[in-house]
Amino acid sequence: MNRHGTVGDPSLLYGDDASAAERPGIRGGGRTPIPPDWQPSQRVFDWAAKHGMTRTWAAAQVDEFVVYWTDTGTRRDSWDATFINRLRTLQASDATRQDHEPEPRLADKDYSVGATPLDQIPWLIPDPLG
Template sequence: MTEEDRKQRYIRQRNAGALPWELEDSAPVEPEHPVFSQGIQQDASAAPVNEGARVQPLPDDFQPDPVYIEFLEVHHGIDREFTLAQLVEFKLYWRETGEARKAWQNKFKNHVIYQWKRSQSETGQRANRSTAEKLTDTSWADGIQLDFDDTDDTDD
């Protein structure tokens, strides 16, 4: 059994819920379920195994999937231009770290949402106010008109 096989077996056992002290090194390796195997197809007509499911560093040619761009626009109100403007920073950071991930599209989506909320906070959409300003704020009363005329009280 190669070192890579041992690592894969360890990961499978941990994912199945085994605790580190319960792992058996001498136990026979069970065949992997076809759904979870990488690169094995059941028959020639079967669809290829999803390449995005493997842990890998950020590809050099990474581009956000249009489905994610549309999702961000529809569900978070983030326009396409803002989303695409985040791509360079995202790629620079993750290429430098060299960290491998499974779901780069989802990681990019979360990065864009974080940057969007941060930019909204910085532009004053949700301006930070001091406690004194919050406590003395009377803007809630703007437009309220009270009539203190005592004409309807007739005690004659």
């Protein structure tokens, strides 16, 4: 990641021979604000697929991304690269959340009306014969 918060050298994503004007998501002439109708290029979806993200999931992130960056007024050289960074962050966050999901506990269960978690512990239940 470079100082602009993008995925390093754009030539790594698009090849050394592609000019800024030819690269999807990059406009010639420098940094631009995100267009309100911005959509990631096919290359972003191809990248996402290689990293285990479905097109549907990646596409579902676009609206929030556009709203956020429209509100900030930030200008970027490549909105595709910025979006890739966002997808990486979301994927890492999802993986962390899934890895740390606790096992269900007594208090997480759905009990009948009037029941408490203590009613489910066998040695605390009075023996009806005793």
